[in-house]
């Protein structure tokens with residue numbers, strides 16, 4: 001397994017055929033340093049169990065400040081499980097057990113003295129299906145700051161700032177008191193992003209945020225992610241390799257392998273690299289097979 005950025009000498013040769021239109025996405029990508037800059041989060045020897053089932057084995061990863069990192073891989077390889085560990089959402093899953101460290105600015109978020117609510121305020125999450133509360137647009141945004149007791153000079157200003165940040169303000173500014181359920185799916189997902197940024201996190205986790213959306217709404221969310229990257233560190237699980245190639249700076253490819261003794265299909269990290277490099281010159285055969293559509 002290689003989890004370090006590959007060097008020219010360790011890379012596999014170019015895949016024998018171009019992978020979709022990843023080339024185009026690569027051309028648009030920005031300069032990404034070889035290693036994640038100022039790691040905001042670091043995962044060390046992460047193992048996750050659901051009851052007796054070993055779901056994720058020994059994952060090590062770093063997430064750089066103001067970068068977008070994509071977690072990709074076939075179904076069941078543990079992407080969402082790893083993502084949920086990053087803000088202790090697995091605490092809410094019965095039978096889930098996490099071993100290893102998840103460091104946020106150097107503090108293990110699983111340390112006894114750490115408050116999981118505070119963790120989730122700093123490390124927000126956007127889910128696969130837009131899940132606005134059955135409240136007005138305004139109250140959806142104001143909810144987090146209110147329940148966390150955030151000191152807010154003007155809630156109106158905060159609501160506007162969050163909606164502007166999520167590129168939704170112009171579409172909803174005249175109907176803030178109307179139900180969030182009246183918005184389209186894409187607008188609801190941007191509302192959920194606005195709700196997440198209203199509590200001023202510095203990391204945003206996104207679990208397949210576009211999978212329930214049409215291509216136009218997807219494109220808007222992708223543009224938004226690129227915009228949000230200026231202020232936030234973003235970690236996204238996606239099934240869509242084109243999307244990973246379009247938006248992410250780094251990509252972690254996972255797979256699942258049957259455990260020799262238990263037979264459990266346990267997820268593991270195969271390769272972690274700059275997105276442009278991982279798609280152009282993967283240095284693990286399993287990555288190459290996956291991105292070229294030969295498996296998964």
Ligand SMILES: Nc1ncnc2c1ncn2[C@@H]1O[C@H](COP(=O)(O)OP(=O)(O)OP(=O)(O)O)[C@@H](O)[C@H]1O
Nearest residue numbers: 050055073074075076077078079080081082093267
């Ligand atoms: N709450 C749970 N209880 C028991 N097993 C679970 C639970 N959640 C996930 N698993 C198992 O853990 C493994 C990893 O699941 P996970 O959802 O993290 O994978 P994934 O790569 O995100 O999959 P997908 O791409 O299909 O969403 C799978 O075998 C899954 O069945």
